[in-house]
Amino acid sequence: MTAAVDVIRAKRDGAVLTDAQIDWVVDGYTRGAVAEEQMAALAMAILLRGFTPGELRRWTAAMIASGTRLDLSGVGRPTVDKHSTGGVGDKITLPLAPLVAACGAAVPQLSGRGLGHTGGTLDKLESIPGWRAAVPAEAFLAQLRDVGAVVCAAGERLCPADRKLYALRDVTGTVESVPLIASSIMSKKIAEGAGALVLDVKVGSGAFMRERADARALARTMVDLGTAAGVTTVALLTDMSTPLGHAVGNALEVAESVEVLAGGGPADVVALTLALAREMLDAAGLLDADPAAALRDGRAMDRWRRLVRAQGGDPDAPLPRAPHVAHVRADTDGVVGAVDAAGIGRAAWQLGAGRARREDPVSPAAGVLLRRRPGDRVRAGDVLAELHADDPARFAGPAGWVAEAVRVGPTAPPPAPLVLERIT
Template sequence: MSAREPFAAVDVIRAKRDGLRLTAEQIEWVVDAYTRGVVAEEQMAALAMAVYLRGMDAGETARWTGAMIDSGERLSLHVSRPTVDKHSTGGVGDKITLPLAPLVATCGVAVPQMSGRGLGHTGGTLDKLESIPGWRAQLSPEEIGRQLEDVGAVVCAATPTLAPADRKLYALRDVTATVESVPLIASSIMSKKIAEGAGGLVLDVKVGSGAFMKSLDQARELARALVGIGSAHGVATTALLTDMSTPLGSAVGNAIEVAEAVDVLRGGGPPDVVELTLALAREMLAIAGRADIDPEPVLASGAAYETWCRMIRAQDGDPDAPLPRPAHVHVVPAPESGVLTRLDAYAVGVAAWRLGAGRARKEDPVQAAAGVRCLAKPGERVERGAPLLELHTDTPDAVPYALDALAGSYAVADPGNDDAPAGGEGIVLERVRA
C-alpha cells in the first residue's frame, strides 16, 4: 500500500472472500481506485468473484452503487414537469420503451431514458431505433435537456461521463463468470439510472425462459434489491415482475419491432404489448404524482404517435421513411392443426440473434431487417402447413442455424388435450414497492 492510498486491494478482497461486511470507506476506495487504474483488473476480478460467492447486504449494495455513481457525473435535468425513467432487465420482443416513452410524455410527465444495445438473445432499444433512417443515439447533456423540455421524451445512449466505473466493471464481469450476482446486477442498473437524474424509476423485471431471471424467486430477489437501492438514494422506485416465457408481441428483431411499436402508438398492436405498456405507464404516472391520468384512452386515440414523431425527428430520424426490409424470408409452417401450446421466448430470441438481429460481442454489427415474426401466440389455433413463424435475414446461410435454435421450441396440441393452455393470467405477475 502506497502512502497515497488508504487501503490495499488485497485486504479488501480478503475481507469479502472471508465473508466479512465491507465498510463504506473500503467500498468507496476500491471502486474509485479501480476507475483510476490503481486497482488492477485481476484484483477487481477476484473481488467480483468474492462478491459473487459471498454476496453483499443491502447497505453494502447501496454504498457500492453510490460509489459507481460518484465515479462520474450526474445529469442535472432542469425540466418544467416531473421526470420518471423506466428500465427493463431485458427480454425477447421487448419493444415497450418505444411506445411507453412518448405515451407518458403525452400524459405530461418527462421521460429521460438512456438505453443500451442488445447482446446475445436479448434485443437492445438503441439497435431498434437505429433502424429508422437518420436517427442518432448520441446526444449531449444540453440536447437531452432541451429535448425533454420541448418534446417530453428522449431515448438515447448513455453519456460517456455517466458511471464510468460501471462500464469497466460490466466488461470485466462478462469475461469472469460473475454476471449472475444480484448485488452486482442491481448496482450496475441503478448506478446508471440514478445518475441520469430522473425523479422516479419504474423497473420491468422479466421472469421466464427469455429473461435473465428464470424463476419468480430470482426475480423477486433482484426486484427487492433494485427497489431498496432506489429508496436508499432517495429515488422513488417501483418494480413490476412480468412474464417473459413467450415473446412479447409478434415481432422480434429491430425494424419489425419498430413497426409493431408504431402500430401500438396508432391505437392498435398486439394485446400483450398494449397491456404491458399501459401497466408501466400507470406506474410511472403514479410515481410522478399524476395517477389521476388514465393512459389507456390517450394511447387508443393515437395522440402518443404525434409525440413519437416529434421525438424521432428531434434526433434527426425520419418517422415517415420506409423501414429496412429483409433480403430473404423463410417461412416455418405449423407441424399440425390444433392449438399452439408453447412458444419458447429464449429459442425465438436465439433464432433472431443468429439471423443477424443481435450480436455476440458489443462491437459486432446488427442487421436492421433481421428477426423473427411470430404469426401465432400460445392459445391460438393453427392449421397444419399454415405459416407459424417467419425468419427474416439478409444472410440466407444463417437460416439453418436459426432453425436449429427453434427445434423443440413450439408445440401444437388438440384443443381437448390436457396440454392445451387454459388461458393467460396476465403479463404482470407481481409488484414490488419500498
C-alpha cells in the first residue's frame, strides 16, 4: 500500500515517481486522504527536484482524471482555445474569442480571476451589467454551437485536484515550480476538450516570467504536454515589459476591447489579437480565414454582442465609471522612453482593480488609463496617465508609482517586437 510519506521521501531524495505513486497521491489529495501538509511537502520537493517528462505527463493526466473531461465532438465546428500566462492590460481574450468565432471556429474559453497586479478575464467581463461567469454544461455546449464562443468560469467538476493544489501552492512558496505551473495550466486546457490550443507566454517586468529563457522553458514544457495529449499546441512568447494598450483595469479594458472590435483601438492590442487569431485559425485547420477582414466588416463585433447577450449581459449598457480621477503629468519636455508594466500593474491593483486574496472584491471602474506610450513626445505639464478610483484616498501611492513607471527622456526608444518567439 502506498503512503503519502513514501511518495514525499522518494521525490525529496530525487527518485522518479512511478505512475502508481502519482495516480495514488493525486487521487488521494482530491478525496482528502492525503493531508494538506503532506501535499505541501510534496509540492516543495517537486519545486526543488523537478519532474522528468514522463512524470510530468503522468501528473497532468492524473490531474485531468480527478474530474470530468468535456466532450466537444457535437459542436459542429473545429474547436480551439487560447491561454495567456497573464500580464498588465492583457485584455486580448475579449476581442479574440468573438473574432475567432466569427471566422468559423468554436472557442471554449474557461477563464479565471485576477490575483495581484495581473487582471482576470472574468473580472473584466463582470463589469458589463448583467454578464455572468457561471454557465451550466448544457448551456455551454449550446452557446458554443450557436455563438461559437463561451468565456466562463470552469465548473466544479473540471480538474478538482488542480483547484485544491493551486490554492495550496499560493500559500506555500511553490508557485514558481515550472512542472506545477505547466500541469496546472495544461490539465485544465486538455480537460476542456478543445482540439487545438495557442499559448501566449508573457515575458518581461509585468509578467510572471521575467526572463526569456524561463518563459521559453515553460512554453516548451506546455507545448510538449499538449502535443502528447493529442491537442495541436503552439506557443508565442510575447513582450510584457510595457502594458498592452492604454487601459489597465476592468471596465477600462472592456471599453478598449470594444474599440478594437469596432475597427479601432491601440495598435499593439490589434496586432497581438490578429497574431493570436491567425495562430488559432491555423491550428484549427481554417487556413483561408481572414481575421483582419472580420474586424473591418463588423462580423467580430456582431459575435461579441451575441456572446455578451448569451451570458446575460447588455452590450449597450454604460460601463461603470470611477467617481474620482487624478492625473499624472510630465515634469519635463521629452519623449516617453519606457512604460514599466510592473509599476502600472501595481498602481492599478492599489487603485482597486486587483485583489491581494482570491476572496477580495475588485472595483470594476478602478484602474490606470495611459495617455502617453513609448515614443510619444510630451511637454512639461502634459497628462501622462489618468488614475481612476472609487475613493480618492487610494491615489497617493499609485500616483508616485505611475510617475516612476512612465519615463521621459531626450530620445525615442528603439522599436521592440511584440512577438518574440514561436514554439511548436
